[in-house]
Amino acid sequence: MSFEKNLLQLQRYIEKEKFRGFDPYDALNSPWLRFLSGEQKYIRIAWTQFMKHCPINLRPLLGIKKDYNPKGLGLFLAGYAKLYQLSSHPHYLSKMKELQELLQKCISPGYSGSCWGYNFDWQSRAFYLPRGTPTIVNSSFIGHALLDAYDASKDISFLEQVLSIPDFLLKDLHQSHTKEGVCFSYTPLDQTTIHNANLLGASLLIRLQKYSPLSSHSQKWRECALQALSYTMHYQKENGSWSYAQTKFQQWIDSFHTGFNLQSMLYFFDEEEGLKYQENFYRGVKFYQENFFLPDGQAKYYHNRLYPLDIHAPAQAIVFFSRLDRLNREYRAFTTTILEKMIADFQDKKGYFYFQKQALWSHKIPYIRWAQSWAFHALTEYLLVQRRETC
DSSP: OOOHHHHHHHHHHHHHTTTEEOOTTOGGGSHHHHHHHTTOHHHHHHHHHHHHHOSSOOGGGGTOOOEEOHHHHHHHHHHHHHHHHHHOOHHHHHHHHHHHHHHHHHOOSSSSSOOOOOSSOEEOSSOEEOTTOOOHHHHHHHHHHHHHHHHHHOOHHHHHHHTTHHHIIIIISOEEEETTEEEEOSSTTOOOOBHHHHHHHHHHHHHHGGGSTTOTTHHHHHHHHHHHHHHHHHTOOTTSOOOSBSSGGGOOOBHHHHHHHHHHHHHHHHTTOSGGGHHHHHHHHHHHHHHSBOTTOOBOSBTTBOOOEETHHHHHHHHHHHHHTTTOGGGHHHHHHHHHHHHHHHBOTTSOBOSEEOSSOEEOOOOIIIIIIHHHHHHHHHHHHHHHHHO
16 A cells, blocks of 8 residues: 555645644634733643643634644655655655745744744743744754755755754753763753753754765764763663653653654664664664554554554654664564554545544644644655655
8 A cells, every 4th residue: 555645635735725724732822812821821831731632623713823833844845855856746846945935934033043943932831932932853853854855856055054053053052961961952941851852953963964074063063963862862761761851740751752762863873873872772662662552553642541642643653664664674564554543543534634532532623733744744754665665
């Protein structure tokens, strides 16, 4: 089964929407909810969580408009780059250039290098981020997407857009220095130690070496990347897992952030760096595979309970195991099973993908970043591996 029909249905949907949409966390884009929240942290959290979990889309009534999400744009760019790599069809290149222009307009101003945040105010237990505050996660995903676009098209403008991101990572983010290594903060406004964010930033730094091998900065990028890898490897648990972060209230273990950690390590191995952690890597893969998936391909959000079922979990798994397939083909059937289950559970007849499923009800609002961009990223990654196999 090629899943090309499912991809085409999704592609038509996102192009019809012109890459804009709602987000699970965009509650504070409502002028009414911002007014009612004032400066109160827990009221902001309450409204955000209410809107995230409400299966009825109240956003139009509350003045929330469909918008571009920078991270979603980056994932769409990565998907079109893969499609262009497979066929060189001018439509895919046209969409890549369109997304590149949109990303350029979304750059957060006032920082040392190119960087991106979210298109909404975001309040969590750890910190409050005003709209546009750049994050290491967004900037890293977008950086990788731009490199994918350059690899596919050889258009130098994609590469030029990436080369200043390390300035943001190294000059604007806080760095927690310990004897175990270095951990980058999530944003310039906090000093949290979040493992997937740390490794995502490090993975971009290590990947960039081959694009500017003669740069005076490349050695520094390498050193910082390896220190960040060392930090997070130190906190890997004996069973192969990682907590989300080191703070006491962020000790959960979830599926897609585990996948981010493992995928980031693959970028190191691609550059023949960090090879001493290969045993750690496969211990992590074993934990990931054995604890987050049921025999029928159902992907769990958390390792210790079934619900909620969330599109993000199978999508990231498909991306990761498809990439791992290049090294070890034993995961091919496993990946296909996850994809079949994701489509059966989450894809609507109109082409878009749902957000979440609970035991008694489904949350079917078609969020543009959380669901559509991740499903597009997953389907194109899977297709890229399958097509390479038959070429």
